[in-house]
Amino acid sequence: DTAVSQTPKYLVTQMGNDKSIKCEQNLGHDTMYWYKQDSKKFLKIMFSYNNKELIINETVPNRFSPKSPDKAHLNLHINSLELGDSAVYFCASSQDRYRVPYFGPGTRLTVL
Amino acid sequence: KQEVTQIPAALSVPEGENLVLNCSFTDSAIYNLQWFRQDPGKGLTSLLLIQSSQREQTSGRLNASLDKSSGRSTLYIAASQPGDSATYLCAVTPPPGYGGSQGNLIFGKGTKLSVKP
Numbered sequence: 001d002t003a004v005s006q007t008p009k010y011l012v013t014q015m016g017n018d019k020s021i022k023c024e025q026n027l028g029h030d031t032m033y034w035y036k037q038d039s040k041k042f043l044k045i046m047f048s049y050n051n052k053e054l055i056i057n058e059t060v061p062n063r064f065s066p067k068s069p070d071k072a073h074l075n076l077h078i079n080s081l082e083l084g085d086s087a088v089y090f091c092a093s094s095q096d097r098y099r100v101p102y103f104g105p106g107t108r109l110t111v112l
Numbered sequence: 113k114q115e116v117t118q119i120p121a122a123l124s125v126p127e128g129e130n131l132v133l134n135c136s137f138t139d140s141a142i143y144n145l146q147w148f149r150q151d152p153g154k155g156l157t158s159l160l161l162i163q164s165s166q167r168e169q170t171s172g173r174l175n176a177s178l179d180k181s182s183g184r185s186t187l188y189i190a191a192s193q194p195g196d197s198a199t200y201l202c203a204v205t206p207p208p209g210y211g212g213s214q215g216n217l218i219f220g221k222g223t224k225l226s227v228k229p
Contacts (some may be wrong), residue, residue, distance in 0.1 A: 033217075035217075040221070041199070042157075042221050043201065044219065045218075048216070057215055070157060079227050090155060092156075098143060098205065100146065100207075101157045101158070103155035103156040103157075104155050105154055105155045106153075106154070
């Protein structure tokens with residue numbers, strides 16, 4: 001199936017741990033994104049990669065680091081997890097930065 | 113700074129009713145506006161995309177309008193069905209080179225729709 005996929009779907013971890021969320025798209029898109037949806041359901045962009053180059057970095061703590069090994073993957077690594085990091089993280093991709101983005105199913109991160 | 117507001121936050125209607133969801137944005141300088149649907153535990157599905165030069169888009173029972181000058185968009189759902197129950201999100205894209213946020217979707221908080229059989 002052509003899609004945007006994320007792993008894992010659920011992630012429960014302790015404060016202070018380091019974790020990664022993986023994202024892959026097989027749509028041949030040039031641009032990939034990470035969004036965070038907080039407990040109030042507010043969805044906000046975190047990062048965007050266009051042809052492996054970071055083009056957006058909103059006011060996100062530097063504990064969050066996107067890593068793109070190739071155009072089809074954009075992984076999110078989080079160091080020293082905090083309670084406030086608990087949220088649903090969505091990966092998305094689009095043909096270019098102005099086309100309709102396709103979203104992955106989300107990863108629900110719970111920090112205890 | 114662009115802000116997107118959606119009213120109402122939640123809406124419950126009986127099956128078969130026509131309904132309107134509202135979206136407003138503070139800065140009329142947008143590249144496009146999109147309506148998404150989010151189902152619980154799932155990702156977002158793009159429903160309609162309206163370019164800044166367009167006034168409306170239609171897909172099946174859905175019709176989205178855009179009045180850029182007044183900073184408003186509406187999503188009209190005709191003959192609602194229980195399967196339409198979901199959260200509907202409105203998002204705008206800033207134009208190229210504007211505000212340093214190219215390609216950055218700015219979302220509203222959504223309207224949670226419940227259609228009762």
